[in-house]
Structure formats: structure tokens, C-alpha cells
Amino acid sequence: MLEEIDNLHNSMIMKYLIFILLLLFCDTTNDKVSKTVSDFYEWYIYAIHNLPDEEYQPSVVFDDAQKMYKLKTEKYQQNLVKYNFSDAFVKRELLNSEQCAENLTKNTKKLEDIADYEDINCDFIFNYRWLNKSQEIVDGIEIIEIKTLRENEFLVVCKFYIIDNQTKEKEYQDYKSVVSVKKHHKQYKIENIEFI
Numbered sequence: 001m002l003e004e005i006d007n008l009h010n011s012m013i014m015k016y017l018i019f020i021l022l023l024l025f026c027d028t029t030n031d032k033v034s035k036t037v038s039d040f041y042e043w044y045i046y047a048i049h050n051l052p053d054e055e056y057q058p059s060v061v062f063d064d065a066q067k068m069y070k071l072k073t074e075k076y077q078q079n080l081v082k083y084n085f086s087d088a089f090v091k092r093e094l095l096n097s098e099q100c101a102e103n104l105t106k107n108t109k110k111l112e113d114i115a116d117y118e119d120i121n122c123d124f125i126f127n128y129r130w131l132n133k134s135q136e137i138v139d140g141i142e143i144i145e146i147k148t149l150r151e152n153e154f155l156v157v158c159k160f161y162i163i164d165n166q167t168k169e170k171e172y173q174d175y176k177s178v179v180s181v182k183k184h185h186k187q188y189k190i191e192n193i194e195f196i
Contacts, residue, residue, distance in 0.1 A: 030146050032188050033146055033154045033156060033181050033188055034143050034146060034156065036084050036181055036188040036189070036190065037143060037156045037158065037179045037181065037190070038141065038143060039083060039084070040083040040084065040085075040130075040190060041130070041140075041141045041158065042140075042141075043079070043083055044056055044083075044130055045137070045138060045139065045140065045141070047079075048128060048131075048137050049137065053125065054072050054074075054075045054076060055075050055076065055079060056076065056079065057076055057124070057125060057128075057129060058071050058072065058073045058076055058097045058100070058101075058124070058125070059071070059072045059076075059125060060072075060100075060104065060111065060117070060122055060125055068104070068105065068107070069104040069107055069111060070101075070104060071097060071100055071101040071104055071122070073094060073097060073101075076093075077090060077093075077094065080093060083190075084187065084188065084189050084190055085189060085190045086182065086184060086189040086190065086191050088191070089189075089190060089191055089192065096124075097124070099121045100120060100121045100122040100124070103120035103121055103122065104120065104122065107120055114126055130177070130193055131160065132160075132173075132175040132177070132195040134173075134175075136162070136173075137162075138160040138161060138162055138173060139161060139162050139163045139170075140160070140161055140163075140170075141158045141159065141160050141161070141177075142158065142159050142161065143156055143157070143158050144157050144158065144159055144176070145157040152182060152183035153180070153181070153182045153183075154180070154181045154182070154188075155178055155179070155180060155181075156178070156179040156180075156181055157176055157177070157178055157179075157196075158176060158177045158179065159172055159173070159176045160172065160173040160175070160176075160177075161173065175195050175196065176195065176196050177193055177194070177195055177196075178193070178194045178195070178196055179192070179193050180192040180193075180194075
């Protein structure tokens with residue numbers, strides 16, 4: 001009888017240890033979804049602070065050889081793919097800038113201020129698309145909620161903050177993003193970003 005109790009006790013301890021190890025070493029679905037969104041926003045905010053515009057948005061450049069403006073989207077597109085945006089999302093993004101690209105090929109005047117860019121539907125370069133089209137740079141995000149819509153579809157709600165230089169406290173923005181994430185094969189992809 002004592003041997004049976006001892007075996008049962010050892011079995012329970014083993015099951016408990018396996019459960020703890022699973023909790024420690026296995027990412028949950030929410031962890032993976034959260035990581036997809038936070039990895040993108042961490043990169044995006046870093047890019048705004050430190051990298052050329054063409055890394056995080058389509059950019060208007062002047063081609064000296066052809067004496068005309070062009071829209072560069074290659075690096076932006078590569079980064080959207082790198083940071084787990086779905087193929088459909090990337091295609092929509094490129095379509096959104098198509099009118100600007102077409103208008104640039106017809107443009108004959110020097111682009112000097114925002115009004116010039118507005119006239120040819122290229123004024124998106126003056127705001128941060130994934131920060132509610134704001135012109136203010138934030139310092140970070142916090143994920144405040146993950147909602148499961150269906151088995152492999154999620155909504156991630158994020159709030160944005162700026163760190164006050166004096167107090168070093170977070171000052172939250174008055175908008176939030178709602179990021180749609182869907183599992184494609186074995187990878188979680190961003191399908192859409194909206195703001196509330």
C-alpha cells in the first residue's frame with residue numbers, strides 16, 4: 001500500500017513538473033499574437049526615430065538622371081513582409097500609394113510644401129500612418145487587450161505613449177490601434193490596422 005501511495009505521489013509530482021515546464025517553455029497563442037504586433041510597433045517606432053523615411057513609408061525622391069520625382073516603395077514593402085504583414089495587406093498598401101506614384105510621373109513643378117504634395121495625393125509622407133496618421137512621434141505602445149474572434153483570428157488593442165522628459169512618466173495618447181491578426185499556416189500575420 002505504501003508503495004502504491006509513493007508511486008502515485010511521484011506520478012503527481014512528475015505531472016506537476018511537466019505542467020510547469022510547459023508553462024515556462026511554450027508560447028501561448030496570445031503570446032505569439034502579442035509578439036507579432038509588438039515586434040512591428042517596436043520596429044516602426046525605432047525606424048521613425050532612427051532610419052530614413054523610405055524604411056517605414058513610401059517616399060518621394062527626385063531622380064536627377066530623369067529629372068522627375070518618383071515614389072520609392074521597395075524598402076517599405078520589404079519591411080512590411082519582414083514584420084509579418086499579410087500578402088493582402090501589402091498589396092492594399094501599394095495600391096493606396098499608386099495614385100501618388102502615377103501623379104508624380106505627370107508632375108512638372110518642384111514640390112516645395114505640403115500643399116504641393118496634397119495636390120498630387122502624396123501628402124501621406126507628412127504623417128505616421130501607423131500612429132493614427134499623427135505627426136507626433138510616440139515612444140512606445142502597450143497591448144491592453146487581445147480578443148479572439150475565431151480559432152485563428154484576433155484583434156489586438158494597443159495604446160500609445162510618449163515619455164515625459166522631465167518626469168519620465170508615460171503620457172498616453174488619446175487614440176488606440178486595433179490590429180487584426182490572423183494565423184496563416186504556422187505564422188501570425190497582420191491583416192489590418194484601424195484606430196479608435
